[in-house]
Amino acid sequence: MRVFFDSSAFAKRYVREAGTDLVLSWCEQATELCLSGIALPEIVSAFCRLLRENRISPEQYHHLKTMLLADITDAAICDLTPEVIRHSIIGLEKNVLRGMDAIHLGSALALNVDLFVSADARQCVAAAQAGLRVIHV
Numbered sequence: 001m002r003v004f005f006d007s008s009a010f011a012k013r014y015v016r017e018a019g020t021d022l023v024l025s026w027c028e029q030a031t032e033l034c035l036s037g038i039a040l041p042e043i044v045s046a047f048c049r050l051l052r053e054n055r056i057s058p059e060q061y062h063h064l065k066t067m068l069l070a071d072i073t074d075a076a077i078c079d080l081t082p083e084v085i086r087h088s089i090i091g092l093e094k095n096v097l098r099g100m101d102a103i104h105l106g107s108a109l110a111l112n113v114d115l116f117v118s119a120d121a122r123q124c125v126a127a128a129q130a131g132l133r134v135i136h137v
Contacts, residue, residue, distance in 0.1 A: 001115060002036070002076070003030035004108040006101070007042035008119035009137050010032065010035060013071070014064045015050070019119055019137035026117055033075040036084075036107035038100055040077075043068060078107035087130075095126035110130060 003026050005013075012023040028031065042067060051061045078084060078104065087106030091097055097105070101123045108116045109130060116132040118124050124136045 001030055001114045002034050002111065003115045003117060004034040004111060004113040006104040006118040006120065007039045007122060009117040010039055011043045011046050012137060022135070022137045023117065034074070034078070034108065034111050034113050035072065035075055036078050036104045037080060038103055040072065042100070044106045048116065076111055078111050081110060083110045084137070089101055091126050091130065094129065097126055107128060135136060
């Protein structure tokens with residue numbers, strides 16, 4: 001099963017919070033992890049924020065980033081293509097979404113995934129309306 005994780009969901013794989021167990025379960029069930037190319041900078045940005053706020057140490061930051069990069073070596077990473085942009089614009093026109101959230105949606109549609117996982121309620125609604133099977137974590 002091809003499982004798409006937006007940044008808000010995939011970050012839970014590395015930072016324990018509500019929804020982490022569900023994300024880990026879907027990662028285990030996936031035959032292929034799917035992400036938008038924007039997920040990586042967004043997740044590293046979150047790690048940097050935790051470091052700046054002294055919520056993690058420099059060593060923990062390095063460990064989290066290393067784990068993330070290792071985990072995505074065989075993931076399907078969707079680039080920003082004309083198809084992704086087209087799906088993103090349609091998503092923006094039909095839903096209340098932020099631009100980056102629309103890119104996640106467009107990426108999932110372009111990758112033709114089996115499941116869309118997000119911690120963003122509005123994004124989940126938009127994904128469901130676009131015909132994706134959705135899990136809100």
